[in-house]
Amino acid sequence: MSVVAPISSRRRAVLPLLRRLGRDRRAAVSIAVLLIIIGASLLAPWIAPYSPTAQDINNMLSAPSEAHWLGTDDLGRDTLTRLIYGASASLYAAFLAVAVAGALGVPVGMFAGYAGGWIDDVISRVIDTMLSFPAIVLAIGVTGALGIGLTNAMIAVGIVFAPQLARLVRARTLVVRQELYVDAARCFGAPTAHILRRHVLPNAIQPVIVQVALLLAVSLLAEASLSFLGLGIQPPSPSWGAMLARAYLNMELAPEQVYPPGLAILITALAFNTLGESMRTMLDPTIKRP
Amino acid sequence: MLTPASRALIGRRLLQVVPVVVLATFVVFGLIKLLPGDVAVTLAGENATEQRIAEIRHLYGLDRSFLVQYAGWVWNALHGDLSRSLLSGEPVADAIIRCFPTTLLIVALALLLSLAAGIPLGMAAATKPGTWLDSLIMGFASLGVAVPNFWLAMILVATFALAYTIFPATGSVPFSVNPVDAIRHATLPAAALAAGGVAEVARQLRSSLVEVLSSQHVRTLHAKGLAPGSILWKHGLRNVSVNLLTVAGLLANRLLAATVVVEAVFAIPGMGNLIVRAAIHRDFPVVQGVVFAMVVVVIATNLLVDLLASLLDPRIGHR
Numbered sequence A: 001m002s003v004v005a006p007i008s009s010r011r012r013a014v015l016p017l018l019r020r021l022g023r024d025r026r027a028a029v030s031i032a033v034l035l036i037i038i039g040a041s042l043l044a045p046w047i048a049p050y051s052p053t054a055q056d057i058n059n060m061l062s063a064p065s066e067a068h069w070l071g072t073d074d075l076g077r078d079t080l081t082r083l084i085y086g087a088s089a090s091l092y093a094a095f096l097a098v099a100v101a102g103a104l105g106v107p108v109g110m111f112a113g114y115a116g117g118w119i120d121d122v123i124s125r126v127i128d129t130m131l132s133f134p135a136i137v138l139a140i141g142v143t144g145a146l147g148i149g150l151t152n153a154m155i156a157v158g159i160v161f162a163p164q165l166a167r168l169v170r171a172r173t174l175v176v177r178q179e180l181y182v183d184a185a186r187c188f189g190a191p192t193a194h195i196l197r198r199h200v201l202p203n204a205i206q207p208v209i210v211q212v213a214l215l216l217a218v219s220l221l222a223e224a225s226l227s228f229l230g231l232g233i234q235p236p237s238p239s240w241g242a243m244l245a246r247a248y249l250n251m252e253l254a255p256e257q258v259y260p261p262g263l264a265i266l267i268t269a270l271a272f273n274t275l276g277e278s279m280r281t282m283l284d285p286t287i288k289r290p
Numbered sequence B: 001m002l003t004p005a006s007r008a009l010i011g012r013r014l015l016q017v018v019p020v021v022v023l024a025t026f027v028v029f030g031l032i033k034l035l036p037g038d039v040a041v042t043l044a045g046e047n048a049t050e051q052r053i054a055e056i057r058h059l060y061g062l063d064r065s066f067l068v069q070y071a072g073w074v075w076n077a078l079h080g081d082l083s084r085s086l087l088s089g090e091p092v093a094d095a096i097i098r099c100f101p102t103t104l105l106i107v108a109l110a111l112l113l114s115l116a117a118g119i120p121l122g123m124a125a126a127t128k129p130g131t132w133l134d135s136l137i138m139g140f141a142s143l144g145v146a147v148p149n150f151w152l153a154m155i156l157v158a159t160f161a162l163a164y165t166i167f168p169a170t171g172s173v174p175f176s177v178n179p180v181d182a183i184r185h186a187t188l189p190a191a192a193l194a195a196g197g198v199a200e201v202a203r204q205l206r207s208s209l210v211e212v213l214s215s216q217h218v219r220t221l222h223a224k225g226l227a228p229g230s231i232l233w234k235h236g237l238r239n240v241s242v243n244l245l246t247v248a249g250l251l252a253n254r255l256l257a258a259t260v261v262v263e264a265v266f267a268i269p270g271m272g273n274l275i276v277r278a279a280i281h282r283d284f285p286v287v288q289g290v291v292f293a294m295v296v297v298v299i300a301t302n303l304l305v306d307l308l309a310s311l312l313d314p315r316i317g318h319r
Helices: A009-023 A025-042 A079-115 A118-130 A137-145 A150-177 A180-187 A192-204 A206-228 A240-250 A255-283 B004-034 B041-042 B048-059 B066-078 B092-127 B132-147 B149-163 B179-213 B216-223 B227-264 B271-280 B285-312
Strands: none
Touching: A009 A255, A025 A079, A025 A255, A079 A118, A079 A150, A079 A192, A079 A206, A079 A240, A079 A255, A118 A150, A118 B004, A137 A150, A137 A206, A137 B004, A137 B092, A137 B227, A137 B285, A150 A192, A150 A206, A180 A192, A192 A206, A206 A240, A206 A255, A206 B149, A206 B227, A240 A255, A240 B149, A255 B132, A255 B149, B004 B066, B004 B149, B004 B285, B041 B048, B092 B132, B092 B179, B092 B227, B092 B271, B092 B285, B132 B179, B149 B179, B149 B227, B179 B227, B216 B227, B216 B271, B227 B285, B271 B285
C-alpha cells in the first residue's frame, strides 16, 4: 500500500488522479467509452430511432435491416432502441448498488478503523463473516425478502458489496490514524467527526475510488444476472439483462439477438475494469504494468 | 505427518470458525426480518385464509420473540432440520441434498478447467513479461473477467448444442447414475464458468510469479548457472504455490455463486434453480436453507485452504 501525502480536502485527492488518468491511454479510452454510453443513455429519448415499447408486428425477430439496424425482438420492438434505453436502467442499477455499498461500507469501515479496540474486533468479525457469503446468492436471498424489482435487487447487491468497501476503508483508516496531522488535529481539540471528515476520509478514499470502479463492473454484471433470472427489472422496461433473457427464449429463431445486449455489458464492464486497474497502477508504485 | 505445531494450528483455526458460523446463522436467520409487514401474511401468500396465517405464525414460531425464534432455528438446523418448503412441503434439507451434487459437479469441473488452462497461460505470460505474448494473454484475461458468464453460456449453447449437437443444451444427469453422461451435461456450464476462472488464475499467477522471478534469490540462481527451466519449476512455482492455493480457494467460492445464474441458462435442477424459484415465490425457508448451505461450504473451503497452505508452507503456522 502506498503512502499518500497528507491532503486536507477531498477535491485535492481526486483531481490530480483524474488529470493523470487523462494521460494514460487505456484509462482515457475507457473514460471516453463510458462517457459515450452514459451520454447515449441520458439522450435516449432524442437519439433512439423508435419508442422502446413500440411494436412492429410485421417485423418480429427480424434480422438487422435498414429500418432496424440491430433487428427486432420477439414482440417486434427495435433492438437498438431498447439497447439505448436499457443502458440507463443498467447504469442506474450499477451506480445505485455502488452508492448503497459506499453509504454503508465507508462510514462503518472508518468507524471501526478509527475506534480500534473491541469495537474494531467486533465489526471486523462481522465484515469477515459477510465476506464469506457468496455475493450473488445472498443478493438473491435479500431480493426475495425485499421484493422483486430493479431497485430492490440493486439495494440487495449494494448491501452485499458493502463489506468489501468497509474492509478496505478500515485498513486505510488504521494507517491514516497514526499520521502526525491526525494527532495534531486531536491535540487542537478537533471533534472526532471533524477529524474523520476532513483528515481521515480524504486520505483513506483513494483505494475506495479504485474499488468503486471495479465494483461498478461487478454490479453491472449482477444487474444483468438478476434481471436475467427475473428478479430484477420487470417487463416491459428494457435493461441489458432482461433483453438477454428474452433473446435467449427465442435463440433458435433469432440467435443474433443474443449479441447486442451481451456485447454492451461486456464493453461497459471492461471499461470500468480497465479504468479501475489504471487507477490502481497509478496509486500504487509497486505494481508493474503488464 | 502432522507436527504438534500444525496440529495446534488446526485446532486454533477450527475454534476461529465457530464465531463465523454463529454470525452466519444470525445473518441467514435475520434475512426474514427484511420481509416487509407481517411476515406470516407474506409467507402465507396471496388469498390465504386467517387460519392458514395463524398456522404459519405458529409453525415458524413467529408469535415468539426474535431470539427464541433464532434459537429454535439454530437448534433445528443442528439436527439437520432446515424446516419445510412453503411451496412443495418438502423438507429443505432434502431438497438441498438432492440439488447439491449437480452444482458441485459443475463447480469442480469449472475449477479443474480454470486451473488446467490458467496455470500454463499465467506461466507463459510471467516468463516473458512485456512481450506480445504477455499482452495477448493479459488482454484475453481482461475479457474473461468482464464477460457475463451466462451470456457466454448462451453462445456456447448456440454453437455446441444447437448448431453442432456435440453437447446437450439443457438438463443434467446424476453422476451416480451415469458418470459419462453427467460430465457431458456439465461440460458447457463448466466451460462458461471457467472463462472468468482461467482469467483470474492467469492474472494472479502472472503477478505473483513475476515478483518471485525478479527477486534477488532468483537472480543468484541465474548467476550460479541454473537453467531457466528448472528455476521456473523448482523455485518459481514452489514460491507461488501458496498464492495459487489461495486463488483456487477464492475461485471455488466464486464459481459456487456464479453457477446459480449459469444453471438457469441450461435449466439444470441445481442449487441455483432451487434458490431462484424460492426467491421469486417467497418460499423463505428454502431461501434461508440454500444461503446457509452455501455459506457453510464456503467456510469449509476457506478452512481447508488455510490448512493445506500451512502444510505447503510450514512457516505459516509460526507467524
